[in-house]
Amino acid sequence: MIELISWLFVAWVPIQYFILLILARTHWKSWGTATEPLPQVSIWIALRNEEENLPRLLQSLDRLDYPKEKLQILLADDQSTDRTGEILSQWAQNRPNVVWISALRDEKSLTQRNGKANALAQLEDHAVGDFYFFTDGDCLVPPFWIKKTLAGFSERTGLVIGITRVQSETWLGKMQEIDWWNTLGIVKVVNDLGFATTGLGNNMAIRKEAYQACGGFSGIPFSLTEDLEISKAIQKKGFRMEQVVSPENLVLTQEENNWKALLKQRKRWMAGAMTLNLGWKIMLGMQVLFFVGLGMMFFSNWVLALVCWGVKLVLQGLFFRNMSMRTGQRLLWRDLIFFDFYLLAAYSLTILYYFWPSPTIWKSRPY
Template sequence: MLWFCIGIVGLILIQFVVLLFRVKFFWKTHQGKLSTEVPQVSILIAARNEEKDLPDLLTSFEQLDYPADRIQFLFADDQSTDRTAEILVDWCAKHDNASLLSITSSQNALFNENGKANALALLGEKANGDYYFFTDADCEVNPAWIREGVGAFAENVGLVIGITQVKALSLMGGFQEIDWWLTLGFVKVATDLGIQTTGLGNNMVISKAAYEQSGGFKDLPFCLTEDLEISRAIQREGFSIAHQVSPGMLAFTKPESSFSKLLNQRKRWMSGVMTLPIYWKLILGLQFGYFVGIIALIAINPLVGMSLALIKILLQGIFLVGIANKAGVKINWLYLLVFDFYNFNTTVLTILYYFWPSKTKWKSRIYPCIT
């Protein structure tokens, strides 16, 4: 039992050593090619009941460092019951390059039962850009977002993932920020290795060619993780994915405001995780197995267990600091030192909640349990 637990913990330590090695010596930065060429771009935003956060996104759009006549803003009000539509109508009236689609009851679930995927599919029919940019209505983007995103495309790249930071205003928000850095750190290393990963719904760019050839959002099967599904569709068509982690591609999102909302988010994400290839499930399963192993080790031999736990925390922290630094962000080491306590509890509850026979609530809609 002792050596079995040491073996599991040892694999995690080796994992982080490999991750650190990749970040240090094999980091891929996708250099910009946008010097004289200024292609037309479309920005597609699906919004539902976002009156609180939408103004921050619109303000960030007004600060974009890109010719306004080369940007097409496309918004979809997905049957909001708050002031979302009013805010968008007012903003679009002030910007000649912006338009709003108000989704009617007859258009609801026209292409997909997933409300967001359906809204984006409808917007995709109106997009005229050479590149389609996607973010969420509760996000903010960097002024260099478009230039950096377009510049990251190279031959055969169909989708570019950006990097997103959770704006931590509380202890819970701080832990969510670290969690996002960890997840996107794995995605970055895997993408650089050419391993199939995912899109990032709140910060990604798809070339027009890849979008049209893959069928876009309108041809996706029902899913609660539309960014994962469209990345699969694009890769099936022979396109590759690039992950640009840089200050220019940095976007900001809001943390979940309560633990119940966080679990709903994770339940939705788990529906996508369960469709991943077996090697991803083994890697993710190993992350949970580490906690089982380290708890057993601490119970059997506290000195060995605590020593290995500290080594893991330090390796993980150095990895996360390295990823964040690439995006021009400094991480609070206090969160890093205690993050595993949060991560263990969240992981256990997420697994339990995923298999609990309940429906998923997302954007004021109820979706069936997917297991």
């Protein structure tokens, strides 16, 4: 019985990646680039203590290939304690299409919305676009980000997410980068099949009608993963969701530079994962149980266990490389081989940290 259970846990994940590889090649959706007439667009960004990251974000916004008369940029300073507000004020000068506000927080907002969702909700009355784009303060957006993402919208599409790559300078950062290819690759395949997936707060666009229909960030329930929550609300209103994966809409984000920061991030993400439907929970759970089954198999037949592990490494590596090459990136096998060691540590520590009786810390706020 134990051997059967171990076989079930170990076989599931390689089979899953084999199926994902086939689906990625047979059901992949691609789009062109939006053409004239281009719609009015509003970019929404909530910022808290982003003094170090702001210059490169603002430079990337200046380089956007989109008509200035059709582009509005909305920036909310979420009670920063550094020079974020000062930098925003200076940058907004002589840019008539830029609006920045200092977000307010009261007792009601503390219980109804997280800090980011609260700041974004306060931008609602300022938005004039027909499509709302979202990214984060630690990101770098490419010049054709808007045009490429807009191409993913059809008549009943309410939300389009893009693709995000972690800029890695360390081994831990490289593992985070691969982890993102893993997650977003699975999301892409599942989304292209027409099943519900998740929002992506640092690379996401929402049709105005869909945002208003679901109540926006001021109307969704409290959540530490507001992008997931609003995507669920939009899909419940009957709007479709798409994911556009291309070099033209590849957003770059910063790595978490140590395990402590990474676990804080993953504890928050796990809170969101616990609200997913049963199918997603099974898929994510089997990723963890693979290592449990592998350990059980190791004691009875270590050679077979190594073979099974090798098959998994090859299949998932091929899937990651297929996903990254779609955006002009290339992953090295020397990094992919060590990914499972990171994954085992990350899964184990995240589960322990999630159930540890301590608050979730996000942007220096406890939840």
